[in-house]
Amino acid sequence: NAGVTQTPKFRILKIGQSMTLQCTQDMNHNYMYWYRQDPGMGLKLIYYSVGAGITDKGEVPNGYNVSRSTTEDFPLRLELAAPSQTSVYFCASSPWTSGRAETQYFGPGTRLLVL
Amino acid sequence: DAKTTQPNSMESNEEEPVHLPCNHSTISGTDYIHWYRQLPSQGPEYVIHGLTSNVNNRMASLAIAEDRKSSTLILHRATLRDAAVYYCILRARNNAGNMLTFGGGTRLMVKP
Numbered sequence: 001n002a003g004v005t006q007t008p009k010f011r012i013l014k015i016g017q018s019m020t021l022q023c024t025q026d027m028n029h030n031y032m033y034w035y036r037q038d039p040g041m042g043l044k045l046i047y048y049s050v051g052a053g054i055t056d057k058g059e060v061p062n063g064y065n066v067s068r069s070t071t072e073d074f075p076l077r078l079e080l081a082a083p084s085q086t087s088v089y090f091c092a093s094s095p096w097t098s099g100r101a102e103t104q105y106f107g108p109g110t111r112l113l114v115l
Numbered sequence: 116d117a118k119t120t121q122p123n124s125m126e127s128n129e130e131e132p133v134h135l136p137c138n139h140s141t142i143s144g145t146d147y148i149h150w151y152r153q154l155p156s157q158g159p160e161y162v163i164h165g166l167t168s169n170v171n172n173r174m175a176s177l178a179i180a181e182d183r184k185s186s187t188l189i190l191h192r193a194t195l196r197d198a199a200v201y202y203c204i205l206r207a208r209n210n211a212g213n214m215l216t217f218g219g220g221t222r223l224m225v226k227p
Contacts, residue, residue: 004158031213042202042217043159050212058214090158094213102213104151106158 001026004107006091012113013081021076021110023091031094032074034066036087043090049074081114119203124222127193135188135221137203142183147206150177150188152199198225
């Protein structure tokens, strides 16, 4: 299994440009997540999904959109890039939980610089 | 989810045990205690989790205080590859989305 894969690894955007960060998992996990991590800080949840067709906002959703049309893919869309969105973005997935504590599996991250 | 408090940084010598503390005085009875770590330039990875009893796995041990208001992650023999930021996270049992709330973590430095 490849686990959680993210593309691209690194991207430079100009202010106002848009882009989609791709995330794919091959573990058949129901749950998927997008986090951002600013320098020296912990991760903050942007959006999450508990299954195909279902998404919900996390702590910092403004400026982002997501969709979940398949179990495997969970792309993150930036419509109008701003310098404040310069960050490292991590995608994660998790099996369905029935009240147990399930592990989240993280991708390698996408480093985004907005100039 | 309840809040955790960890030291910003700790140092250890290679091949010595490391005890990473975490305070969670407002933990509820159904909160799980999770530990993740993040190696430089990588995504976080799961280390261990527990509810009430101490736990061991191939990576580490988790010691949970009897009143559950604190816990300690134990690395039995630190290696240079254990240098990372370690996050202690509480996850409510009824957290339907299995979401994690990351704090600042403890940066562990391992000296050769």
